[in-house]
Amino acid sequence: MKIGIFDSGIGGLTVFREISKRLPSFELIYLGDTARLPYGIKSKKTVNKYSDNNVRFLKSLGCEIIVIACNTASSYSTDLLKRKYKFPIFDVLSAGVAASLESEAKRIGVIGTSSTIESNTYQRTLKKRKKSIKIIAKACPMLVPIIEQGLAKENYSKIIIKNNLALLKKSKVEALILGCTHYPLIKNEIKKFLGPRVTLVDSAEEISKSLFKYLKTNHPKEFTKYKKKRRIYVTDKSSYFERASKKIFKNIEVEIKLVDIK
Amino acid sequence: MKIGIFDSGIGGLTVFREISKRLPSFELIYLGDTARLPYGIKSKKTVNKYSDNNVRFLKSLGCEIIVIACNTASSYSTDLLKRKYKFPIFDVLSAGVAASLESEAKRIGVIGTSSTIESNTYQRTLKKRKKSIKIIAKACPMLVPIIEQGLAKENYSKIIIKNNLALLKKSKVEALILGCTHYPLIKNEIKKFLGPRVTLVDSAEEISKSLFKYLKTNHPKEFTKYKKKRRIYVTDKSSYFERASKKIFKNIEVEIKLVDIK
Numbered sequence: 001m002k003i004g005i006f007d008s009g010i011g012g013l014t015v016f017r018e019i020s021k022r023l024p025s026f027e028l029i030y031l032g033d034t035a036r037l038p039y040g041i042k043s044k045k046t047v048n049k050y051s052d053n054n055v056r057f058l059k060s061l062g063c064e065i066i067v068i069a070c071n072t073a074s075s076y077s078t079d080l081l082k083r084k085y086k087f088p089i090f091d092v093l094s095a096g097v098a099a100s101l102e103s104e105a106k107r108i109g110v111i112g113t114s115s116t117i118e119s120n121t122y123q124r125t126l127k128k129r130k131k132s133i134k135i136i137a138k139a140c141p142m143l144v145p146i147i148e149q150g151l152a153k154e155n156y157s158k159i160i161i162k163n164n165l166a167l168l169k170k171s172k173v174e175a176l177i178l179g180c181t182h183y184p185l186i187k188n189e190i191k192k193f194l195g196p197r198v199t200l201v202d203s204a205e206e207i208s209k210s211l212f213k214y215l216k217t218n219h220p221k222e223f224t225k226y227k228k229k230r231r232i233y234v235t236d237k238s239s240y241f242e243r244a245s246k247k248i249f250k251n252i253e254v255e256i257k258l259v260d261i262k
Numbered sequence: 263m264k265i266g267i268f269d270s271g272i273g274g275l276t277v278f279r280e281i282s283k284r285l286p287s288f289e290l291i292y293l294g295d296t297a298r299l300p301y302g303i304k305s306k307k308t309v310n311k312y313s314d315n316n317v318r319f320l321k322s323l324g325c326e327i328i329v330i331a332c333n334t335a336s337s338y339s340t341d342l343l344k345r346k347y348k349f350p351i352f353d354v355l356s357a358g359v360a361a362s363l364e365s366e367a368k369r370i371g372v373i374g375t376s377s378t379i380e381s382n383t384y385q386r387t388l389k390k391r392k393k394s395i396k397i398i399a400k401a402c403p404m405l406v407p408i409i410e411q412g413l414a415k416e417n418y419s420k421i422i423i424k425n426n427l428a429l430l431k432k433s434k435v436e437a438l439i440l441g442c443t444h445y446p447l448i449k450n451e452i453k454k455f456l457g458p459r460v461t462l463v464d465s466a467e468e469i470s471k472s473l474f475k476y477l478k479t480n481h482p483k484e485f486t487k488y489k490k491k492r493r494i495y496v497t498d499k500s501s502y503f504e505r506a507s508k509k510i511f512k513n514i515e516v517e518i519k520l521v522d523i524k
Contacts, residue, residue: 240303
């Protein structure tokens, strides 16, 4: 059984990595739409079109389960894709929301790119699931650049992290949804600032747990001792991409192949 | 006579604005390829394809002169476009290089996105034009995010600017090429840090001067007292785009229209 994972770029490799660890006997295909990234600053219409292209490509390679490893695509395109394609679709947003509610926190923080926070989807979905919850949402647009540039350890990055998270600390959140696939890469820095009592909800971890559960119930025979193939495709391969992926993923051992999905 | 200007996004509006001021009697059409921005982190092949799409679109609207207001496209695609299309093509990179050499500076600094600096095009072009020149090039990847997010006045942004430009100050550059269309928007902050003796080369200003000179010689009759139309097209219109353009351009009085160029 093949699982297809897509993201606008390489951030979703945090999700790929978690699923890969937890489900060694399932074949994985990752698609990073690097020719058209980032999705976060584009309109719903455009993101829907790109998401559909991505799923069509993964389907053409035989994937029967789709994981949306991109917060913007999760927020904009999940319903559309579920209607159009008949196979199970897992998305980081739903996984993050479910896990934050399971933590039983009464004050939940959400951080993400400007578009994720402004789309209001996390906030709306949380409220729908549990009305009494207090939500503190904060856009952190500078975190992706410092992660992609490998600058998270710089002094000014510490100031940016502090500045971006001050409101959440002040609001005494008990759980914080890391609403962008890049953020797990600076989990330690975030934890250090917010303190050990705040539960950090890492969608990469959560989605791989839900997927595991689903597959255990529906495809138990696929859990074998054999390790299955992993493939990574990107729609554009630039020197920036090579550098950033090396900076943020020290040991992705899978060859990354260029593909034209149109 | 219609002049077509294109950029990957809205940064090129700094160029549009300068040309608009200097050439009121020429019709201007701006195209921002916001659906596929940024170009700076994509491969040459991909950028060439996008640049070609953009010129084809501008040509279809009757443009007879093209201005490449994007540093990445200037660096990757100028030669290709000049071969393919028969009309005059002006690019920010050549304009910046020419102006920095005219300043008679012996030590020239260049700042840009990582891809601009790593492509080595500014450095190579400068060296080719004047061998004795000393070039100090520095990638400043964090400047675009702070400008687009409207964070240039934040305390940490001052630290980032200082940190990014320290090498240039230490190297005692006499002229500095602002090798990214966004940078003119923080010219004052840069000037403040480097001091008044450093000539800042603003490609937006320079390209509008070269264009003026070219048109005065080749199309003198088009200089009339009549103001001609300005149009701005973008390939995607998102809330991020609306916000960022408001943050960085307080008074663009032209309506921005969405267009599908494929």
